[in-house]
Amino acid sequence: MPKLVVFGSVAFDSIRTPFGEANEVLGGAAVYASVAASFFTHAGIVSGIGKDFPKEWTELLRKRNISTEGLKIAGEKTFRWKGYYEYDMASAHTVSTELNVMEGLMPELPGSYRKAPYVFLANLHPEQQLHVLDQMDNPRLSILDTMNYWITNEKEKLMNLIKKIDILLLNDAEARQLFSTPNLIAAGRRALAYGPGACIIKKGEHGVLLFTEKEIFSLPGYPLETVRDPTGAGDSFAGGLAGFLAKAGAMDEKALRKAMVYGSAIASYTVEGFGLDRLRSLTNPDIQQRYKEFEKIVRF
Amino acid sequence: MPKLVVFGSVAFDSIRTPFGEANEVLGGAAVYASVAASFFTHAGIVSGIGKDFPKEWTELLRKRNISTEGLKIAGEKTFRWKGYYEYDMASAHTVSTELNVMEGLMPELPGSYRKAPYVFLANLHPEQQLHVLDQMDNPRLSILDTMNYWITNEKEKLMNLIKKIDILLLNDAEARQLFSTPNLIAAGRRALAYGPGACIIKKGEHGVLLFTEKEIFSLPGYPLETVRDPTGAGDSFAGGLAGFLAKAGAMDEKALRKAMVYGSAIASYTVEGFGLDRLRSLTNPDIQQRYKEFEKIVRF
Numbered sequence: 001m002p003k004l005v006v007f008g009s010v011a012f013d014s015i016r017t018p019f020g021e022a023n024e025v026l027g028g029a030a031v032y033a034s035v036a037a038s039f040f041t042h043a044g045i046v047s048g049i050g051k052d053f054p055k056e057w058t059e060l061l062r063k064r065n066i067s068t069e070g071l072k073i074a075g076e077k078t079f080r081w082k083g084y085y086e087y088d089m090a091s092a093h094t095v096s097t098e099l100n101v102m103e104g105l106m107p108e109l110p111g112s113y114r115k116a117p118y119v120f121l122a123n124l125h126p127e128q129q130l131h132v133l134d135q136m137d138n139p140r141l142s143i144l145d146t147m148n149y150w151i152t153n154e155k156e157k158l159m160n161l162i163k164k165i166d167i168l169l170l171n172d173a174e175a176r177q178l179f180s181t182p183n184l185i186a187a188g189r190r191a192l193a194y195g196p197g198a199c200i201i202k203k204g205e206h207g208v209l210l211f212t213e214k215e216i217f218s219l220p221g222y223p224l225e226t227v228r229d230p231t232g233a234g235d236s237f238a239g240g241l242a243g244f245l246a247k248a249g250a251m252d253e254k255a256l257r258k259a260m261v262y263g264s265a266i267a268s269y270t271v272e273g274f275g276l277d278r279l280r281s282l283t284n285p286d287i288q289q290r291y292k293e294f295e296k297i298v299r300f
Numbered sequence: 301m302p303k304l305v306v307f308g309s310v311a312f313d314s315i316r317t318p319f320g321e322a323n324e325v326l327g328g329a330a331v332y333a334s335v336a337a338s339f340f341t342h343a344g345i346v347s348g349i350g351k352d353f354p355k356e357w358t359e360l361l362r363k364r365n366i367s368t369e370g371l372k373i374a375g376e377k378t379f380r381w382k383g384y385y386e387y388d389m390a391s392a393h394t395v396s397t398e399l400n401v402m403e404g405l406m407p408e409l410p411g412s413y414r415k416a417p418y419v420f421l422a423n424l425h426p427e428q429q430l431h432v433l434d435q436m437d438n439p440r441l442s443i444l445d446t447m448n449y450w451i452t453n454e455k456e457k458l459m460n461l462i463k464k465i466d467i468l469l470l471n472d473a474e475a476r477q478l479f480s481t482p483n484l485i486a487a488g489r490r491a492l493a494y495g496p497g498a499c500i501i502k503k504g505e506h507g508v509l510l511f512t513e514k515e516i517f518s519l520p521g522y523p524l525e526t527v528r529d530p531t532g533a534g535d536s537f538a539g540g541l542a543g544f545l546a547k548a549g550a551m552d553e554k555a556l557r558k559a560m561v562y563g564s565a566i567a568s569y570t571v572e573g574f575g576l577d578r579l580r581s582l583t584n585p586d587i588q589q590r591y592k593e594f595e596k597i598v599r600f
Contacts, residue, residue, distance in 0.1 A: 088482035182388035184505070185523045205484070206506040207520060218520035218597050220507060223485045257600035297518050298598045300557035 001112045002044030002067045004246040006034040006239065007132045008122025008145075009079050009102055010047040010071065013275060014095075016084040019228040025275040026057045028079060029122035029145070032232035035279050036266045037120075037243030038064040039287060044113045046132060048074030048101040060280075069110040074101040089227045090204065104128075109135040118246040120238055121165070123147045126157040133164065141251050143167040143242050144196075145234070151178050163195040166251070169238055171202045184209060185216070198256060200241075202234050208260055217257050220298065222268035222290065229274045233267045236279065240266035240287075265290035301412045302344030302367045304546040306334040306539065307432040308422025308445075309379050309402055310347040310371065313575060314395075316384035319528040325575040326357045328379060329422035329445070332532035335579050336566045337420075337543030338364040339587060344413045346432060348374035348401040360580075369410040375401040389527050390504065404428075409435040418546040420538055421465070423447045426457040433464065441551050443467040443542050444496075445534070451478050463495040466551070469538055471502045484509060485516070498556060500541075502534050508560055517557050520598065522568035522590065529574045533567045536579065540566035540587075565590035 013027030030047045037043040044067035049058075051073055058068050077100040083092045105128060117140040121129040126146070133142060144165040150158050151174060158178075162168055168191050172184055179187040184201055188211035191199035201209040203221070210217040240263035248255045265287050272278045313327030330347045337343040344367035349358075351373055358368050377400040383392045405428060417440040421429040426446070433442060444465040450458050451474060458478075462468055468491050470478065475487040484501055488511035491499035501509040503521070510517040541563035548555045565587050572578045 090482075182390075183525060183527070185525045189525065203506065206503065207518075209520075209523070216523045216597055217600070218507075218523060219600070220509075220518035220520050223509070223516045223518060225483060225485045225489065227483070254600075261600050294600075297516055298600075300517070300519070300554075300561050300594075300598075 002116050003041045004037055004043045004118040004120065004242055005046060005070075005109070005113050005116045005132070005136065006030050006037060006043050006120045006122065006242070007046040007107075007129065008033060008124060008235070010045070010049050010053070011079045011081050013231060014080070014082040015229055015231050015275065017089070017229050018085070018087050020274060022274050024080070026060070027081065027231060027275055029235040031061070031276070032235035032270065032279075033120055033122055033239030033242070034061065034066045035064060035276060036236040036239030036263070036270075037246070038066050039240065039266065039282070039284055040243035040262070041246040043067070043239075043243065044070055044110070044116065046070035046107050046109060046113065048072060048105040048107060050074070050076050050078035050101050052076070053078045067112070070107065070113055072107065074105055077101065085230060089230050092230065106131045117141065118242055119143070120242040121145065122235055122238065126150055126154050126161045130157075130161050133161070141166050141245060143169055143238065145169040145238055146174065148174055148177060159194065162191075165196055167198045167200060168196045169200045169202065171204070171234065175201045188216070200260065202237060204230075204233075208237070208264060210256060210260055212253055212256070215253055217260065219260055219264060219294070222264060222294065223297065224268055224271065227271045230271050231275060233271050236270040237263040237267040239263070261291055261294050262287065265294065302416050303341045304337055304343045304418040304420065304542055305346060305370075305409070305413050305416045305432070305436065306330050306337060306343050306420050306422065306542070307346040307407075307429065308333060308424060308535070310345070310349050310353070311379045311381050313531060314380070314382040315529055315531050315575065317389070317529050318385070318387050320574060322574045324380070326360070327381065327531060327575055329535040331361070331576070332535035332570065332579075333420055333422055333539030333542070334361065334366045335364060335576060336536040336539030336563070336570075337546070338366050339540065339566065339582070339584055340543035340562070341546040343367070343539075343543065344370055344410070344416065346370035346407050346409060346413065348372060348405040348407060350374070350376050350378035350401050352376070353378045367412070370407065370413055372407065374405055377401065385530060389530050392531065406431045417441065418542055419443070420542040421445065422535055422538065426450055426454050426461045430457070430461050433461070441466050441545060443469055443538065445469040445538055446474065448474055448477060459494065462491075465496055467498045467500060468496045469500045469502065471504070471534065475501045488516070500560065502537060504533070508537070508564060510556060510560055512553055512556070515553055517560065519560055519564060519594070522564060522594065523597065524568055524571065527571045530571050531575060533571050536570040537563040537567040539563070561591055561594050562587065565594065
């Protein structure tokens with residue numbers, strides 16, 4: 001039985017960056033997050049795939065001790081995303097998105113998933129996220145990600161969902177938009193007023209911020225001279241975070257801070273390679289090493 | 301005899317932000333930096349002022365134990381800067397700059413300044429900065445700031461100067477421009493190749509990065525919910541940094557890191573008020589308190 005349920009997109013990604021390109025490779029938020037989480041815990045993925053989804057990719061997930069019982073064929077074609085990054089790597093430019101099987105997907109959770117104590121709802125329609133959350137049997141911790149599209153078009157549904165979850169995860173632009181302020185500290189504090197016990201704001205190369213009732217934690221980005229492909233960084237962070245918390249069985253301030261360092265460590269590896277390349281060869285000692293480097297980088 | 305010489309502009313600033321405005325108030329890089337340094341050490345300011353410069357302002361500096369022997373009347377009118385900040389406070393929009401006495405100013409250093417072991421050359425023409433540096437009697441540590449205008453128009457002179465100094469201070473956009481890379485880590489490493497023992501990149505709300513031969517230190521910004529006026533933040537940081545180093549009499553990695561935290565602490569106070577307002581009432585216990593808050597914010 002998985003300890004962590006990961007719901008989100010599974011995709012064929014086509015990516016171009018100044019360092020190269022990849023065509024129709026395995027991607028999607030739920031894939032990055034569950035692979036990142038698999039370094040710490042037994043994750044179960046929930047998503048829809050098409051008949052075109054290669055069996056090797058399902059096998060790849062299974063070999064990482066990720067339950068794929070929730071990965072169901074839901075139509076002909078798997079979700080596809082095509083995009084590119086400019087030289088500054090700051091943000092993805094989408095060329096095309098084909099929702100295919102993800103459109104309106106309302107998956108039924110396998111019985112073995114329902115009692116999992118941890119759940120990560122990666123970016124999708126708030127109705128889809130709520131549908132999955134509602135099938136969970138009183139999880140100990142729920143983490144929610146979203147994106148600008150839902151903030152613009154489904155704000156009410158999103159806000160209702162935010163009231164039900166424990167950790168809200170956003171990037172800096174989304175936090176500014178959702179809480180109508182240019183100041184991230186104000187945004188983080190406002191988020192807590194809606195109910196979540198914690199809000200985490202992802203700032204890309206500038207690191208991550210954690211807001212809890214009484215404290216703020218600020219972790220700088222891992223200093224990387226070469227970023228080959230930023231795809232999946234945010235979801236790797238979230239998966240690493242959720243996976244570590246599931247393993248620790250804790251959700252106090254100290255555990256949250258450590259989890260953010262582990263999430264950042266994994267995300268820093270993700271972007272060193274194209275798509276999932278670097279994560280596929282990553283080891284726990286690699287992660288531990290980068291955790292220690294974070295300690296050296298921030299101490300004074 | 302001052303332990304730290306601070307060279308840079310002294311100005312009448314006119315500032316507008318969403319939180320208010322101020323007309324012809326005391327400002328300028330050398331003022332912010334020497335006031336910030338004065339919490340730690342005996343600083344001596346070098347600059348030019350006009351006949352219109354109020355005696356009370358010179359008195360204000362003297363009362364903070366800042367030597368003003370190097371503050372000479374050099375013409376009719378003091379340097380003037382007028383600018384505003386938008387709601388996001390990210391960057392200053394200049395409305396007008398009147399160089400007045402600062403134009404081509406080549407000050408002669410008072411004898412008492414020449415043996416000072418520390419010198420901070422705030423942003424000005426590289427020829428003016430070199431002119432001051434050349435009059436120093438083998439200082440133990442020199443810190444250089446600059447800006448995009450000189451990178452664009454006086455790059456050769458700037459690069460020659462960079463070879464002579466110990467710490468290069470830049471903001472993120474300047475670092476990217478000067479070292480022709482969007483990646484700040486690459487930029488910081490490239491800076492060291494020109495000779496400085498350290499390069500510090502200022503990232504505004506995202507904090508500061510320190511590059512030395514073998515290490516990187518990354519300090520996040522102090523989480524402020526309200527920024528009233530960002531004017532002088534960078535120079536307060538530099539002055540606090542230089543002042544702490546002068547007091548510590550050290551320049552090893554540990555001292556540099558602590559100096560950056562102290563510089564950031566003072567800068568975080570600067571932006572809480574308009575112009576010099578907050579710095580004028582600031583106390584050493586205030587600074588110490590924020591230093592301790594930084595410890596809490598980054599620990600994991």
